[in-house]
Amino acid sequence: MAEYFDKADSTFILDCAGLARMASDPSERAQAATDAESAFMTLSHDLRLEILLALWDAPGFSLSFSELRKTVGERDSGSFTYHLSELQDHFVAKTDEGYELQYPGHRVLDAIQSGVFHEQVAVGPVELDEHCRSCGGRLTFTYDTDYIARIRCDDCGNRALEWPFDPGGIADRDDGAIVAAFDRRTRLVWSCALEGVCPFCAGRIDRELTTRVHEEGACIGVIEQLDRYDEYFARDHPAVVAVDCDRCSFYSFVPVGVVLLTRPAVTGRLHDAGLAVRETPLWDLGFVVDAGAVAVRETDPLCVEVSVVDAPESLAFTVEKSFEVIDETTAEM
Ligand SMILES: [Zn+2]
Numbered sequence: 001m002a003e004y005f006d007k008a009d010s011t012f013i014l015d016c017a018g019l020a021r022m023a024s025d026p027s028e029r030a031q032a033a034t035d036a037e038s039a040f041m042t043l044s045h046d047l048r049l050e051i052l053l054a055l056w057d058a059p060g061f062s063l064s065f066s067e068l069r070k071t072v073g074e075r076d077s078g079s080f081t082y083h084l085s086e087l088q089d090h091f092v093a094k095t096d097e098g099y100e101l102q103y104p105g106h107r108v109l110d111a112i113q114s115g116v117f118h119e120q121v122a123v124g125p126v127e128l129d130e131h132c133r134s135c136g137g138r139l140t141f142t143y144d145t146d147y148i149a150r151i152r153c154d155d156c157g158n159r160a161l162e163w164p165f166d167p168g169g170i171a172d173r174d175d176g177a178i179v180a181a182f183d184r185r186t187r188l189v190w191s192c193a194l195e196g197v198c199p200f201c202a203g204r205i206d207r208e209l210t211t212r213v214h215e216e217g218a219c220i221g222v223i224e225q226l227d228r229y230d231e232y233f234a235r236d237h238p239a240v241v242a243v244d245c246d247r248c249s250f251y252s253f254v255p256v257g258v259v260l261l262t263r264p265a266v267t268g269r270l271h272d273a274g275l276a277v278r279e280t281p282l283w284d285l286g287f288v289v290d291a292g293a294v295a296v297r298e299t300d301p302l303c304v305e306v307s308v309v310d311a312p313e314s315l316a317f318t319v320e321k322s323f324e325v326i327d328e329t330t331a332e333m
Pocket residue numbers: 132133134135136137153154155156157158
C-alpha cells in the first residue's frame with residue numbers, strides 16, 4: 001500500500017493529465033518521460049495554473065481573451081499571451097468565443113484538488129461505532145500527515161485496516177462523513193484494481209493471489225523495508241491479492257475477502273443471509289479483516305477459502321487462482 005503512495009507523488013499527475021504512456025521498451029519509456037517532463041514544465045508557472053483555475057471557475061469552463069486576462073489580473077499583455085499560448089492545444093483550446101479548458105486541464109486541477117501535493121491534514125482519533133474483532137474495544141479512525149488513514153483498536157493495538165486517503169476527502173466533511181468517505185473510496189479503489197483496471201491511470205492491472213505475504217523480496221517485504229511505513233496491516237493473513245499496474249506506479253495488496261464484494265452472486269447470497277455488506281464498513285466485515293477467516297485450501301494451483309461467520313447462517317467461499325469464486329455451500333456460483 002505504501003509504495004504506491006510514494007511513487008504517486010511523481011506519477012499521479014502525469015497519468016491524470018494523460019500525458020505519457022509508460023512504454024515497456026526502455027527507449028520508448030525515455031521518450032515518454034521526456035514528453036511528460038515537457039508537459040509538466042508547461043505547468044511550471046503560477047500564471048498558467050491561474051489561467052486553468054480561472055477557466056475552471058467560469059461558466060462552461062470558457063472565457064474570452066479579455067475576460068480571462070482580467071480574471072487572472074495580468075497587466076502585461078505580452079506575458080499573458082505568451083503563457084496562454086503555452087497552454088493552448090493541450091490544456092486549453094481556442095474556440096470562437098475564447099478559450100476553453102480541455103480534459104487534460106481538468107485532470108491537472110483534479111489532481112491538485114485531491115490535496116496530495118500541497119496539503120497535510122490530521123484528523124482524530126475519532127471513536128467509531130464498530131468494535132475491535134480481537135478484544136471488543138472501540139475502534140478509532142485517525143488520519144495523519146503521512147496520508148494514511150488508520151482504523152485501529154487502542155486497547156489491544158489491533159490494526160483493522162489502513163490505506164492511503166487524499167486530503168480532499170477531509171475537506172467540507174464532519175468526522176462521520178470523513179470515515180464513511182474513507183470506507184467508500186477504499187472499496188472503490190480495491191474493486192477497480194481487482195477488476196484489472198487501475199483506479200488511478202486506467203492502465204492494466206496484474207492480479208495475483210499469493211501466499212508470499214512475508215517472503216523476503218516479495219512486494220510486502222519491500223514495502224516494509226521502507227522505514228516510514230508500518231507493517232502491512234493484513235500481514236497476518238495467510239494469503240492476499242497482489243495488484244500491480246503495468247502503466248503507473250500503483251501496486252498494492254488487498255485482503256482476499258474483498259474479492260467476495262466484487263461478485264454480485266456472493267453479495268446477494270450474503271444479503272439473503274442477513275449480512276448488509278454495503279452498509280457495514282470494511283473494518284466490521286470479518287471476512288475482509290480477520291486473518292482467521294482466510295485459509296489456504298490448495299497450493300497448486302492456489303485456492304483460498306474465505307469464511308463468513310458474521311451472518312446468522314455461516315457461509316464459505318473459495319477464491320481460485322483465476323479469481324473464480326465458488327460458493328462452498330452450493331458448490332456452484
Ligand atoms: Zn482490540
